[in-house]
Amino acid sequence: MKRILALKAVGDILLIHVGYLIAFYIQFLLKGEIDAHNLSAYLNVAPWLTVAAIVVFYGYGFYHSSSVRQQWDEILSATICALALLFLITFSLSYMLYQFGFPRRTIAIATFIQFLLILGWRALIVRWSKKYIEPIKLLIVGPAERALERAGHFAKDESGNYQVLAILVDRNGEDFALPVYESYEKLPQVLDEVRPNSILFCSDIPYQARMEMMMEGISRGVDIFIVPDLYEIMIAKSRLEQFNSVPTFRLTGLANGRDQLWKRAMDIGLAVVCGIPAAVVILLAAIALKIESPRAPVFYSQERVSRHGRIFRLYKLRTMIPDAEKNTGPVLAGKDDQRITPVGRILRLTRIDELPQLWNVLKGEMSFIGPRAERPFFVEQYSKNIPGYDYRHFINSGITGLAQVEGNYSTSAEDKLRFDL
Numbered sequence: 001m002k003r004i005l006a007l008k009a010v011g012d013i014l015l016i017h018v019g020y021l022i023a024f025y026i027q028f029l030l031k032g033e034i035d036a037h038n039l040s041a042y043l044n045v046a047p048w049l050t051v052a053a054i055v056v057f058y059g060y061g062f063y064h065s066s067s068v069r070q071q072w073d074e075i076l077s078a079t080i081c082a083l084a085l086l087f088l089i090t091f092s093l094s095y096m097l098y099q100f101g102f103p104r105r106t107i108a109i110a111t112f113i114q115f116l117l118i119l120g121w122r123a124l125i126v127r128w129s130k131k132y133i134e135p136i137k138l139l140i141v142g143p144a145e146r147a148l149e150r151a152g153h154f155a156k157d158e159s160g161n162y163q164v165l166a167i168l169v170d171r172n173g174e175d176f177a178l179p180v181y182e183s184y185e186k187l188p189q190v191l192d193e194v195r196p197n198s199i200l201f202c203s204d205i206p207y208q209a210r211m212e213m214m215m216e217g218i219s220r221g222v223d224i225f226i227v228p229d230l231y232e233i234m235i236a237k238s239r240l241e242q243f244n245s246v247p248t249f250r251l252t253g254l255a256n257g258r259d260q261l262w263k264r265a266m267d268i269g270l271a272v273v274c275g276i277p278a279a280v281v282i283l284l285a286a287i288a289l290k291i292e293s294p295r296a297p298v299f300y301s302q303e304r305v306s307r308h309g310r311i312f313r314l315y316k317l318r319t320m321i322p323d324a325e326k327n328t329g330p331v332l333a334g335k336d337d338q339r340i341t342p343v344g345r346i347l348r349l350t351r352i353d354e355l356p357q358l359w360n361v362l363k364g365e366m367s368f369i370g371p372r373a374e375r376p377f378f379v380e381q382y383s384k385n386i387p388g389y390d391y392r393h394f395i396n397s398g399i400t401g402l403a404q405v406e407g408n409y410s411t412s413a414e415d416k417l418r419f420d421l
Contacts, residue, residue: 004125004128007125008062013050017049020106020110023109023110045093045094052089060082075126076349081350083118135163137165139191139198141201141202142203150202197222199217201225202227203228267368271361271368285317289318289344300317306365306393307396308393319345320339320344330375330377366396367397367399373397
């Protein structure tokens, strides 16, 4: 696995620079020569581009162990978003480093070429991975309702990366198309009969029972995956230190005033730097939206909830038909939502529809990184039904965050909360 990820990273960086060199060659065909000044400007920016590419790709989960098991829609979305961000960074770096000879047209052409090269490289990696990496053979353990829910989620996965062998529940389970074992005490028997290589422990398993089952699995060399509850998420962020000679986990409070001021300054700086290239992209998207629906608005705004429950108006590019919720009331968008227009689907896939939120960042209503801002209607529902949901409102909402990067349409609100925290 590590070799595949290392090979993937090296290939990505090489292809990024190959993309720029091909773009320069195309410019050479158009102009008849490559200007040494232009090429020198690229070479001066290249080391910074390498670092930026590694950081951006890592941030979008390209090199997580789970990335070799991603489905194509996830790969496509992450690649588009990562390259779009890298385009903005490249554009900004050429100005910040005073390398004005790095042609903007070359950056644009290179981004398109990089997209094709990276996707082709991903196709090879996926094909190679499926040949040499076996699917995860999974045993799901937990309360009947939660275990069956998780099993149903895996049943919808068509990637072939996961194979649920059986379910172990605490009591009588419903009929299911898999072997269902009852009573946690049967884990040794189940491991002998089913022989999984991984166990997924759902939340809400009694502490002592889970500890005993975890130790049994670890002693047999089985990989353990745990769906954490709120307490465990908080502990995972702690630091082990001595407190009067007693080993303790230390949890620190939220950022102090100075840290918040620094974060605010970073948000403003990034919003200003990204504002000019983002405005160009928004203009092109607006033209596409007007061609598709001449009488429909380009932008739409909606009330959302941010820090400390404050209501603000969030701005986005319109991706659905006008009055999409006129007959239904508030409804979350689905993967194959018929209300999403063809242009809107592209804008959502590339996250271009989020760019107007730079205005919300400048106004201090949002940050670049933070939990997704939800509508008051859904916040009220989630707060009642999901313990700890309101903790996500201790900080400003963000344009992007771990829940947006790692999650998708099928990710539940409860699991998105786990990413946010």
